[in-house]
Amino acid sequence: SHCRCCLRPAGQTTMANLVAENPCAALTVVLAVIVPSVVMTCMSFHRLHTTEVGLDYNTFWERVDKTVYDTPGLHFLGLPHRFIRFPKVVQTMQYNEEDHDILHTRTSDGLPVTLGLSFQFRYDTAKVYDLYMTFGGKHLQVMDNEARAVIANVACNYTAYKFFSEKQSIALAMQTTLNRDFVTKMFASVDALQIESIELPWEFQNAILESIKVKQNILAQTKYRENMDVTFAQDLMVAENNKNQTVTIAHGGAQQVMQEAMAEAVITNATVDAQIQAYGRVRSELGFEDDSDQLLRYIWWESQKQMGRESQANYLVGVSQATVMKGRF
Numbered sequence: 001s002h003c004r005c006c007l008r009p010a011g012q013t014t015m016a017n018l019v020a021e022n023p024c025a026a027l028t029v030v031l032a033v034i035v036p037s038v039v040m041t042c043m044s045f046h047r048l049h050t051t052e053v054g055l056d057y058n059t060f061w062e063r064v065d066k067t068v069y070d071t072p073g074l075h076f077l078g079l080p081h082r083f084i085r086f087p088k089v090v091q092t093m094q095y096n097e098e099d100h101d102i103l104h105t106r107t108s109d110g111l112p113v114t115l116g117l118s119f120q121f122r123y124d125t126a127k128v129y130d131l132y133m134t135f136g137g138k139h140l141q142v143m144d145n146e147a148r149a150v151i152a153n154v155a156c157n158y159t160a161y162k163f164f165s166e167k168q169s170i171a172l173a174m175q176t177t178l179n180r181d182f183v184t185k186m187f188a189s190v191d192a193l194q195i196e197s198i199e200l201p202w203e204f205q206n207a208i209l210e211s212i213k214v215k216q217n218i219l220a221q222t223k224y225r226e227n228m229d230v231t232f233a234q235d236l237m238v239a240e241n242n243k244n245q246t247v248t249i250a251h252g253g254a255q256q257v258m259q260e261a262m263a264e265a266v267i268t269n270a271t272v273d274a275q276i277q278a279y280g281r282v283r284s285e286l287g288f289e290d291d292s293d294q295l296l297r298y299i300w301w302e303s304q305k306q307m308g309r310e311s312q313a314n315y316l317v318g319v320s321q322a323t324v325m326k327g328r329f
Helices: 015-019 023-043 126-137 138-155 160-165 167-186 204-287 292-311 321-328
Strands: 045-050 054-059 063-069 073-076 081-087 091-095 101-106 112-122 190-197
Touching: 045 081, 045 167, 054 126, 054 167, 054 292, 063 321, 091 138, 112 126, 112 138, 112 167, 126 138, 138 167, 138 321, 160 167, 160 204, 167 190
Parallel strands: none
Antiparallel strands: 045 073, 054 063, 054 081, 091 112, 101 112, 112 190
């Protein structure tokens, strides 16, 4: 009389009955399924920083995808995946005494030289897949060995003295050669290189320092001589100008004196000519043509009269001129 669809075999339970009968067991089952799924999903996301690019590496199959991820943020790669990261920014490789990692090489004249230097390089982000596949993640060690070899070879082209006098040009040559090598072999470029310290045998260093001191003294004396040459040239110009001024002034004074003398001579000539004409008229008007002595006495008395007016001189009347002259001398 009972409906067959309502009948269940003995021992068969539904999920609802299970939850109703044992809620803790049901919760455990749910957590066992959901939590690992959430964790696995979260672990499938990987973050890239703004200063990085990355390659997708499958840790299960040990394979690298060719795609270069250069966008910062979260990327869904999958559970057995991770990023192989490469920096976008400039990197520095140093060889210095503090790190006990200085470079030993020789100069072109055979002297041992120890160099402390550093250089800055950057990866070609478009070729990081080629970089990884070529060196298998050991590219930094290969770069270090390559840089040591290139720098040592370039150093062999210069004498020990040039390491003191042309350090900047040597650093530029090293940077140029190293950049060309890194571009062709290391999928990177070298932006700059600095030589921070140079150590040569102390005997040579002392000799070089002494020669530099002598050259500085020579340079100082040369500069002093050049300055004195300029000073002497200026003094000579001043003396030459003074001489020219003196000569010009002297010529001007001489010309002035000559012109004044000529003017006085002209005035004197004019005065004498006027007097000659005047005395000629006096001679003809007074009838002294036949007696020159009378004209001379007239001229003498006229001059005496003029002198008398100017000096109020006294005259002796009736005394001959010869007597007066003898009395004076």
